[in-house]
Amino acid sequence: MTxxxxxxxxxxxxxxxxxxxxxxxxxxxxIPGGVNSPVRAFRSVGGTPRFMTRAAGPxxxxxxxxxxxxxxxxxxxxxxxxxxxxxxRAVAEAAASGFSFGMxxxxxxxxxxxxxxxxxxxxxxxxxxxGTEATMSAIxxxxxxxxxxxxVKFAGCYHGHVDALxxxxxxxxxxxxxxxSPGVPPSAAAETIVLPYxxxxxxxxxxxxxxxxxxxxxxxxxPGNMGVVxxxxxxxxxxxxxxxxxxxxxxxxxxxxxxxxxxxxxxxLEGVPAGGAPDLFTFGKVMGGGFPAAAFGGRADIMAHLxxxxxxxxxxxxxxxxxxxxxxxATLQAxxxxxxxxxxxxxxxxxxxxxxxxNLHGIAHRIQWAGSMFSVFFREGEVADYDxxxxxxxxxxxxxxxxxxxxxxxxxxxAFEAWFVSAAxxxxxxxxAVEAIHESAAEVASGEREGRx
Ligand SMILES: *Cc1c(COP(=O)(O)O)cnc(C)c1O
Numbered sequence: 001m002t003x004x005x006x007x008x009x010x011x012x013x014x015x016x017x018x019x020x021x022x023x024x025x026x027x028x029x030x031i032p033g034g035v036n037s038p039v040r041a042f043r044s045v046g047g048t049p050r051f052m053t054r055a056a057g058p059x060x061x062x063x064x065x066x067x068x069x070x071x072x073x074x075x076x077x078x079x080x081x082x083x084x085x086x087x088x089r090a091v092a093e094a095a096a097s098g099f100s101f102g103m104x105x106x107x108x109x110x111x112x113x114x115x116x117x118x119x120x121x122x123x124x125x126x127x128x129x130x131g132t133e134a135t136m137s138a139i140x141x142x143x144x145x146x147x148x149x150x151x152v153k154f155a156g157c158y159h160g161h162v163d164a165l166x167x168x169x170x171x172x173x174x175x176x177x178x179x180x181s182p183g184v185p186p187s188a189a190a191e192t193i194v195l196p197y198x199x200x201x202x203x204x205x206x207x208x209x210x211x212x213x214x215x216x217x218x219x220x221x222x223p224g225n226m227g228v229v230x231x232x233x234x235x236x237x238x239x240x241x242x243x244x245x246x247x248x249x250x251x252x253x254x255x256x257x258x259x260x261x262x263x264x265x266x267x268x269l270e271g272v273p274a275g276g277a278p279d280l281f282t283f284g285k286v287m288g289g290g291f292p293a294a295a296f297g298g299r300a301d302i303m304a305h306l307x308x309x310x311x312x313x314x315x316x317x318x319x320x321x322x323x324x325x326x327x328x329x330a331t332l333q334a335x336x337x338x339x340x341x342x343x344x345x346x347x348x349x350x351x352x353x354x355x356x357x358x359n360l361h362g363i364a365h366r367i368q369w370a371g372s373m374f375s376v377f378f379r380e381g382e383v384a385d386y387d388x389x390x391x392x393x394x395x396x397x398x399x400x401x402x403x404x405x406x407x408x409x410x411x412x413x414x415a416f417e418a419w420f421v422s423a424a425x426x427x428x429x430x431x432x433a434v435e436a437i438h439e440s441a442a443e444v445a446s447g448e449r450e451g452r453x
Pocket of ligand 1: 159160225253
């Protein structure tokens, strides 16, 4: 792109970000680090996080008027692009009828029906307000159901900031350089066993020793929080076999993959494992359509243990909020086959540009996929677990990230994230992004030749 559109991105080195910088300074006095979720602070890539003012389709605009192609998509939810007309209408209609009742509504039933109809093994769901709440509740239910307390999770898998699940938890924590968080009591961590991902032998060994104490194995259906690291063939099936043999539950965290990898999430791509489906699932991100809505669900006989039917307590003032439920329902209903086909095209086009230009400029890279969810590792060779994912050139990623940002493309500010696309990424947005990929690869390669840090 030679003649930048005046309403388009900022082209100068470093970009022009005085308004964002001023907002960050103000924010830091009243909000720790100036942000309400750590990865937004750009700590791993440096520089000034952009304060956003509006978004439409594939575009974001910041406080300085710079325009960006959005490849964060709110970390997944904006699968239809920003301010999609159907979702906007549903939200406006719902809001006009009141914001929250603290009483049941038909919309919650519709959203639950939509989820249950898409994900076959899920017979019942309970709606909550965040992915963290979904996994926290699923773990409590698994413990209540089995009468056991130990949880097995995998290094590099993130399940929200639940105390027991914060050990070795991928992107946010990895990016931030916190191996474990202070404030998580040793007693909570002691009930969590962390194993390397894709290592079935390690799972078998732990179950051989402590199988009768383990309430559940929780895994990202296909991990996206250490970058995209799909399960090796037979891994999910192996988890199902081992957990079933020992009377433990298998919890599939589809907060990121749900309704993104396919209409039925990762399960829709991989299929139900031989030996049976996971017992519980967690959902979030896409199913909230950009609003705080999430869910956990699964086998009806397990869900029956939740209050008020059962004795495992779980609740929420805003659970099933009418506006959030309307946004989620409208989003899921608009996720047609055409939408999933477009996601494939958008992701394929971006990945092809990365492959072509990184090869041309000799930048080590590895692209991995889970449906249209993909990430670019700055290393060569397969990434099968968190150790592999950490063994990449994060400094090169940081240079690439800023080169892209200056050219008006906003990637997730971490080397350990998927690049999120939407069906609203049209040819114009793709053109800007592809051009930026080629130029940024050249810039990263030339910087490296000059030995710049
Ligand atoms: C984002 C995410 C969560 C946490 O969801 P929040 O809504 O941020 O609390 C949990 N699990 C996975 C796999 C996620 O990607």
